[in-house]
Amino acid sequence: MVENPIGLTIAEAAEHLGVDSVVMDTITKLTRQGDFLDHITKSRIGICRKGAYGSFVFNSREILLSQYPRQSTDAASSTFLHEYAHLLDFWTRRVTDHSKHWKEWARAVGTRPTATDPTIDPVWEKARGLKPIGVCLTCGQFFEALRRFDMSGRTHKRCGGRVTNVFPNQKVADRFPHYTDYTLVPE
Numbered sequence: 213m214v215e216n217p218i219g220l221t222i223a224e225a226a227e228h229l230g231v232d233s234v235v236m237d238t239i240t241k242l243t244r245q246g247d248f249l250d251h252i253t254k255s256r257i258g259i260c261r262k263g264a265y266g267s268f269v270f271n272s273r274e275i276l277l278s279q280y281p282r283q284s285t286d287a288a289s290s291t292f293l294h295e296y297a298h299l300l301d302f303w304t305r306r307v308t309d310h311s312k313h314w315k316e317w318a319r320a321v322g323t324r325p326t327a328t329d330p331t332i333d334p335v336w337e338k339a340r341g342l343k344p345i346g347v348c349l350t351c352g353q354f355f356e357a358l359r360r361f362d363m364s365g366r367t368h369k370r371c372g373g374r375v376t377n378v379f380p381n382q383k384v385a386d387r388f389p390h391y392t393d394y395t396l397v398p399e
C-alpha cells in the first residue's frame with residue numbers, strides 16, 4: 213500500500229513518485245517557465261475529499277490527492293500525472309477540462325487520457341463490501357463498528373499507521389462536523 217504524497221510540494225511529490233523527469237520535460241514546452249517552477253516548488257499537495265482519487269483546484273492551481281492509500285506507486289503516480297496534466301492545461305489555456313487539449317498533456321506525461329480511471333484500487337473495491345468507520349492510511353486495514361466514534365488521530369497498533377474516519381459520501385460526513393480527519397469512499 214502506498215500513501216499519497218500529501219503535504220509535499222508538486223515538485224517533491226513528482227520526485228517521490230519517480231516522475232520528476234517527466235515533470236521537468238514538460239516545463240520546456242511552457243511560457244512563463246520561471247513562474248511555473250516557482251509554483252510547483254511552493255504549492256503543496258492538498259487532501260481531496262471528493263470521493264475521487266484526485267482533483268485540481270482552478271483558483272489556486274493546487275493538486276489534491278485522496279488521503280486513502282493506493283495499491284501501488286504506479287496507481288498513485290498515474291493519478292498525480294492526471295492532475296498535473298490539468299495544471300499544464302490550465303497554465304496554457306486558463307481553463308481545463310477533459311477535452312483534446314488536456315488529453316494531449318495527459319499523453320505527454322504518460323498517463324491514461326480518460327476523465328476517470330476505470331481501474332479501481334482493490335483496497336477501495338474491498339470497502340464496497342464493508343461499512344467501515346475508519347481506515348489505516350498505511351496498510352489499508354478497515355475498521356468496522358456498530359456505532360461510529362471519532363477515529364481522528366488514532367494509530368493502528370499493528371503497523372503504526374495513522375487512522376482516519378471513513379464516510380460513504382459527503383452528505384454523511386457533514387453530519388459529523390467535529391470529525392476533523394476523514395476520507396470518502398470513491399464513487
Ligand SMILES: [Zn+2]
Nearest residue numbers: 294298310327
Ligand atoms: Zn481530470
Ligand SMILES: [Zn+2]
Nearest residue numbers: 348351368371
Ligand atoms: Zn495499518
